[in-house]
């Protein structure tokens with residue numbers, strides 16, 4: 731049995747009531763879905779969350795690239811050892 735009901739204290743969107751696992755995700759949702767209705771503080775929170783998300787994404791891409799390069803050379807060396 732899975733329990734998909736969000737906890738009672740989950741941050742909820744004040745416009746549509748949708749629950750989110752973190753304040754940052756709620757700020758992103760509000761900026762994307764209800765941008766016209768946000769006040770200045772909510773827009774600032776959205777812009778901060780958007781910027782932080784961009785930095786996380788850049789860091790993830792770098793780490794993913796490093797893993798791919800390591801895998802590529804790992805298999806290349808394995809091939810060189812096994813296939814000769």
Ligand SMILES: [Zn+2]
Pocket residue numbers: 743744745746747748759760763764
């Ligand atoms: Zn909403």
